[in-house]
Amino acid sequence: MSLITYLTTIRFEFGAIAGLADDLRELGIKNPLVVADSGLERAGLIERLKTVLPNGSEVAVFTGTPANPTESAVLAALDLYRSRGCDGLIAIGGGSPIDLAKGVALLSAHDGPLETYAAILGGIPKITSAVAPLIAIPTTAGTGSEVGRAALITLDDGRKLGFISPYLIPRRAVCDPELTLGLPPALTAATGMDAITHCVETFLSPRFNPPAEAIALDGLERAIKNIERAVTHGNDPEVRHEMMMAALEGGLTFQKGLGAVHALSHPLGGLKQVSLHHGTLNAVLLPYVLEFNQEHSGVKYDALRQRVGVGPGESLADYFRGLNARLGMPLTLAGMGVPHDALVGVAESATKDHSSATNPRLATAGDYLAILEAAYAGAPLQASA
Numbered sequence: 176m177s178l179i180t181y182l183t184t185i186r187f188e189f190g191a192i193a194g195l196a197d198d199l200r201e202l203g204i205k206n207p208l209v210v211a212d213s214g215l216e217r218a219g220l221i222e223r224l225k226t227v228l229p230n231g232s233e234v235a236v237f238t239g240t241p242a243n244p245t246e247s248a249v250l251a252a253l254d255l256y257r258s259r260g261c262d263g264l265i266a267i268g269g270g271s272p273i274d275l276a277k278g279v280a281l282l283s284a285h286d287g288p289l290e291t292y293a294a295i296l297g298g299i300p301k302i303t304s305a306v307a308p309l310i311a312i313p314t315t316a317g318t319g320s321e322v323g324r325a326a327l328i329t330l331d332d333g334r335k336l337g338f339i340s341p342y343l344i345p346r347r348a349v350c351d352p353e354l355t356l357g358l359p360p361a362l363t364a365a366t367g368m369d370a371i372t373h374c375v376e377t378f379l380s381p382r383f384n385p386p387a388e389a390i391a392l393d394g395l396e397r398a399i400k401n402i403e404r405a406v407t408h409g410n411d412p413e414v415r416h417e418m419m420m421a422a423l424e425g426g427l428t429f430q431k432g433l434g435a436v437h438a439l440s441h442p443l444g445g446l447k448q449v450s451l452h453h454g455t456l457n458a459v460l461l462p463y464v465l466e467f468n469q470e471h472s473g474v475k476y477d478a479l480r481q482r483v484g485v486g487p488g489e490s491l492a493d494y495f496r497g498l499n500a501r502l503g504m505p506l507t508l509a510g511m512g513v514p515h516d517a518l519v520g521v522a523e524s525a526t527k528d529h530s531s532a533t534n535p536r537l538a539t540a541g542d543y544l545a546i547l548e549a550a551y552a553g554a555p556l557q558a559s560a
């Protein structure tokens with residue numbers, strides 16, 4: 176038997192945030208905590224949000240979300256949630272505020288500590304329907320967290336762990352492409368490459384779920400057709416609409432599981448020495464992982480070639496290297512500032528990451544290290560069976 180579930184309620188249109196009062200009423204949320212970050216506040220998005228919320232001027236707002244969400248930030252937001260008597264959450268931003276809000280929604284109704292609920296520590300069945308209701312409003316087109324079941328949170332001891340449950344899927348996703356019109360080119364490229372990586376990795380995952388694979392391929396094609404123009408012509412509403420749909424589709428396929436790119440980018444994103452953008456890491460790693468998986472993905476590579484528009488037998492890895500270059504992405508981990516002495520530890524952590532199990536080819540710590548060394552130096556990985 177195959178378990179296939181779709182999924183949550185999504186409102187998708189320009190101006191969608193104007194309907195937030197209805198969303199709150201339908202979900203029975205009277206006193207939400209708004210979770211955001213300081214950049215969104217500076218961009219004026221919190222003020223804009225308040226204009227469409229009932230009693231907006233009095234709403235509780237947490238803007239302390241770090242670039243990669245941390246346990247201590249979850250606990251700080253949880254304190255605010257409790258002290259203000261909140262009964263639900265609105266997360267607005269990229270993946271970080273949405274993931275952080277999932278952590279608050281979880282701990283508002285479950286006893287801590289947070290690590291009790293980490294997927295790799297056996298936490299999945301401990302997460303119940305008591306999770307507080309969450310409305311997610313993405314302001315980037317990338318993470319798919321607005322319809323995803325996972326939150327990635329770095330614990331105080333430095334481990335970046337996944338918290339996974341169908342109950343962590345936001346009860347409503349409000350996708351308003353207008354919110355992405357002002358996204359800077361570099362962030363448009365990096366978050367767009369995250370969406371592309373989601374579509375590629377979930378499609379290649381060996382879990383049986385043909386509907387999800389169809390969605391992943393549609394999302395990939397949509398993103399490939401629009402990402403370059405979204406970077407160069409960010410005010411074009413049509414390409415922003417398409418990129419937001421591609422990101423949503425990437426998120427709708429998470430139930431298949433990701434793969435080695437994410438197994439590596441999670442621990443890299445948890446490094447304390449340097450702050451690394453999740454989407455940029457995925458963009459750099461994707462060609463090398465495609466080389467690693469090549470002999471184990473059968474005809475699926477042909478389907479990917481068709482959607483990105485390269486001929487039979489041509490190198491997908493080289494296609495994505497070229498796309499990264501055209502988007503102005505860094506091409507190596509060294510170019511991103513990853514410290515070389517961190518690679519051995521990252522390779523070890525990748526074997527324990529929840530995304531590793533659904534990579535099409537079993538990857539050992541040695542394999543992960545070889546991928547990391549190749550991506551560090553920018554030297555293609557020798558494909559081997």
Ligand SMILES: [Zn+2]
Nearest residue numbers: 318369373453
């Ligand atoms: Zn991702």
